[in-house]
Amino acid sequence: MDFTTDYDLIMQRVRLINPLEYAQTRNYLHGAVTYLSPYISRGIISGRQVQSEMLVRGYKYQEIEKLLQELAWREYYQRVWQFKGDLIWEDLKQPQPEVLHTKMVSAIADAKTGISAIDKGIEDLYATGYMHNHLRMYVASIVCNIAKAHWLQPAKWLYYHLLDGDLASNNCSWQWVAGAFSSRKYYCNQDNINRYTHSNLRNTFLDKPYDVLPGMAMPAVLESRVVLDLQTVLPVTPLPDIDVSKKTLIYNGYNLDPLWRRSEDVNRILLLEPSHFNKYPVSNAVIDFIVSLARNIDGIQIYSGEMDTLLSLYENSPFSTGEAFIAKGIRHFGIILALRIVGIGSIPR
Numbered sequence: 001m002d003f004t005t006d007y008d009l010i011m012q013r014v015r016l017i018n019p020l021e022y023a024q025t026r027n028y029l030h031g032a033v034t035y036l037s038p039y040i041s042r043g044i045i046s047g048r049q050v051q052s053e054m055l056v057r058g059y060k061y062q063e064i065e066k067l068l069q070e071l072a073w074r075e076y077y078q079r080v081w082q083f084k085g086d087l088i089w090e091d092l093k094q095p096q097p098e099v100l101h102t103k104m105v106s107a108i109a110d111a112k113t114g115i116s117a118i119d120k121g122i123e124d125l126y127a128t129g130y131m132h133n134h135l136r137m138y139v140a141s142i143v144c145n146i147a148k149a150h151w152l153q154p155a156k157w158l159y160y161h162l163l164d165g166d167l168a169s170n171n172c173s174w175q176w177v178a179g180a181f182s183s184r185k186y187y188c189n190q191d192n193i194n195r196y197t198h199s200n201l202r203n204t205f206l207d208k209p210y211d212v213l214p215g216m217a218m219p220a221v222l223e224s225r226v227v228l229d230l231q232t233v234l235p236v237t238p239l240p241d242i243d244v245s246k247k248t249l250i251y252n253g254y255n256l257d258p259l260w261r262r263s264e265d266v267n268r269i270l271l272l273e274p275s276h277f278n279k280y281p282v283s284n285a286v287i288d289f290i291v292s293l294a295r296n297i298d299g300i301q302i303y304s305g306e307m308d309t310l311l312s313l314y315e316n317s318p319f320s321t322g323e324a325f326i327a328k329g330i331r332h333f334g335i336i337l338a339l340r341i342v343g344i345g346s347i348p349r
């Protein structure tokens with residue numbers, strides 16, 4: 001799967017969703033999933049738009065129920081984040097049971113578990129920035145429940161590589177698998193992996209009945225651990241050319257909607273804040289994806305720098321006297337912050 005950044009092609013993909021096939025096959029590696037998460041999580045399209053498209057095409061609510069349920073998970077995790085704030089960086093419901101260490105498992109980072117479907121899934125993640133939901137669950141289960149790593153570092157590893165990286169969905173899903181945001185851990189065995197990835201592997205460390213998995217000894221292949229050095233490299237950009245007699249719309253990696261206030265005569269800046277990316281690192285591929293998606297927004301300038309610098313540009317403007325512009329509760333001189341899509345949960349600062 002390739003992830004186009006062309007807005008018209010993205011909308012074409014929305015029109016091609018088959019919600020009936022989706023409901024039947026979404027758990028299979030090559031099932032009719034939408035591959036829309038990189039666009040939904042980046043604010044290019046919303047879950048509501050997907051729903052409207054389905055209804056316009058004549059589907060009934062019962063026929064799109066499964067798809068809506070899945071879309072709702074993302075919204076739910078956003079609300080968890082809004083409600084819990086920074087607590088999503090800690091075990092949310094209860095301490096993750098049976099933690100042996102807080103590092104990343106080398107065999108997963110190196111795609112060398114010996115389980116071909118898992119290793120291929122990790123290689124594909126590195127190549128495309130995408131991993132199927134079931135594979136994400138398998139990987140998290142191996143890391144947290146078989147290799148007994150705490151979920152946090154491995155979650156940072158996955159977030160780093162995902163084009164759809166979403167701190168709320170990612171942290172909460174890892175915690176759900178690891179039993180820190182659920183009442184029990186999620187386990188998968190080789191039969192399950194074979195079934196949903198159309199493989200037929202035997203004699204792996206997961207080739208066991210379910211009741212044996214929780215108490216099994218650590219497989220030798222999962223013993224090696226690594227501390228990953230995850231860094232973001234931001235593009236070097238000039239200070240943006242801002243007309244301070246006009247408002248400025250600030251976009252970020254979570255709001256790249258080309259239709260947002262499209263008709264307004266404003267400055268438009270994609271703000272890539274080093275302070276944010278130092279805290280939540282992402283790969284070069286993710287940065288390229290964000291920048292490329294931003295090109296759908298007419299007149300946008302890309303700025304790697306901090307919000308305070310932009311605010312200082314307004315010091316001698318008509319907006320500096322305290323005349324404030326408000327967007328979703330945020331006041332910043334003439335600058336309208338991009339909080340439209342999923343609320344403050346999506347703008348970690």
Ligand SMILES: Cc1cc2nc3c(=O)[nH]c(=O)nc-3n(C[C@H](O)[C@H](O)[C@H](O)COP(=O)(O)OP(=O)(O)OC[C@H]3O[C@@H](n4cnc5c(N)ncnc54)[C@H](O)[C@@H]3O)c2cc1C
Nearest residue numbers: 033034035036037070071073074133136165166169170173
């Ligand atoms: C360990 C782990 C980490 C994850 N990290 C992320 C992440 O960083 N960002 C992210 O967007 N999703 C994450 N997910 C959820 C899910 O895997 C992806 O949303 C899904 O695989 C995206 O592919 P798709 O668009 O083809 O999904 P589809 O099956 O086509 O789903 C349609 C849409 O529904 C939403 N959705 C579907 N399943 C889930 C789910 N379980 N949780 C939340 N939303 C869902 C997504 O917006 C998705 O685009 C994670 C899941 C796990 C188990």
